[in-house]
Amino acid sequence: MPTPDRIKTPDTFWNALESLSINRAALLRDAKLPPSVFSPEGRMNTKQLFALWEALQTLGGDDIGLALTETMHGASLPPSFLVAFHAKNVGEALHRIARFKALCAPEEFRVTVEDDGCTVTSTWTYAEQVEPDALTDATFTFLVNMVRAGTEQTISPREIALRRSRSERLEAWFDCPIAWNAPHTRITFKKADLEIPFTSYNRELLAMLDAALDADLNKAENTTSLTDQVRWHLRRALTAGRPELRSIARDMAISERSLQRHLRHEGHSFKSLLSDTRHQLAREYLDEPGFDISEIAYLLGYEDQGSFYRAFQKWESQTPAEWRSRLTDNPDKVPIRN
Known part of the structure; x- marks a missing residue:
């Protein structure tokens, strides 16, 4: 069932912006968004979300995606992401994010396991333009940060492809080969790394989170007209x-x-x-x-x-x-x- 083009931005995102001294009013002005996106029931469509990230890149610099990930490390995250931190291993964490991504945004999150690795790609259902570089950076750095935090190991991807121009800061942070100015974006993990266990694995908590997320997903499906x-x-x-x-x-x-x-x-x-x-x-x-x-x-x-x-x-x-x-x-x- 298609997810409606309505996107809720978590409070942790706005809190991270404040810690980076990025003014909300200036961001919304540059993105031409109404203040209502701050409200508890505030939602954006895909075009508005992309405008937000384009404006954020202008205000915060080309590496703002990485900066946000580093700032949000250890913060409370939405259940759809929290569930990944308590997965059994790297592979299960990636598949859990893919499974529950529909609760956050109209985004198709693909996890493809092949002989030589596990590739993650993302497609926005209603997008009429290319995903902003800063949003891609934030997504990929979050995934790697999650893997490193969950395993307590400095795991690096096997390879990454990004549309953006080269960034020495990202290159050093990912510590893997990166194809810059690529036609499509993707991140590939080593297949062997998928079995590395998460030290944060919690079977009981995972069962509770699964039940809550399944209920939310069923509610979302049933309320889509x-x-x-x-x-x-x-x-x-x-x-x-x-x-x-x-x-x-x-x-x-x-x-x-x-x-x-x-x-x-x-x-x-x-x-x-x-x-x-x-x-x-x-x-x-x-x-x-x-x-x-x-x-x-x-x-x-x-x-x-x-x-x-x-x-x-x-x-x-x-x-x-x-x-x-x-x-x-x-x-x-x-x-x-x-």
Whole structure:
């Protein structure tokens, strides 16, 4: 089941920023985020999260991801990460993080064990741009820090690939070969290291954490509306052309009639959700100057640019070019998305 595009940033993150003397207000201003993200119920979408990390890198420097990991060492962590520290060994810890990652963010965390090692990669479900370097650094340094803390050994990865330019500080900290300016990011651990036991292994505590996390995961799955699921499938399917009710129903393993009935019960129709999803994506794509309008029309599944223009004028009472020009001339008027 797809995880909604809603991300909760733990309090430990904000506390770590304070210890690094990074001002929250300045960070939110530079990232163009509302103060509500600080509230107990505050959530961000993927685009907002990436903007936060881009702004954080500007304020804190290129190695801010590592700095945050070092600052958060020993702090209270969310249960989905705490459960990894009490795993039986390195391999189990990695798989536990992958299993419960859905509780934290719409991120697919892949752990692949092969003959020569164990590779970890991450893909953000709703991402329309590349993950910020600082966020990748924070993720990889946290994993290595977890392994070192859990085993009480200075374990280094077998190899790492990063999109960013070279950093001597990261190079020394990881103490392993790093491919800089790589097309994709990954971190690979030695296969033999997967069996190294965690000194922090606690079977009883692990059982309690597993039960709590399973309950949270079941709650999250049960509270995800069918409308959210359809929106997620529509976003994935649009670049292949106009999605049909038949194909979406097949992907969701539900009959067309049942899908239509459930959507009506939630106050929607397939046609309205398709239009709403295209509308939201159109505004997101138009915010990106690298996309030509003809490319956006293709990404939204329109057969021609004229059809996109007519739809957009119906949504916004102006052409896509006029909308983009307005945002360029008045950057403070960028609309807040749901």
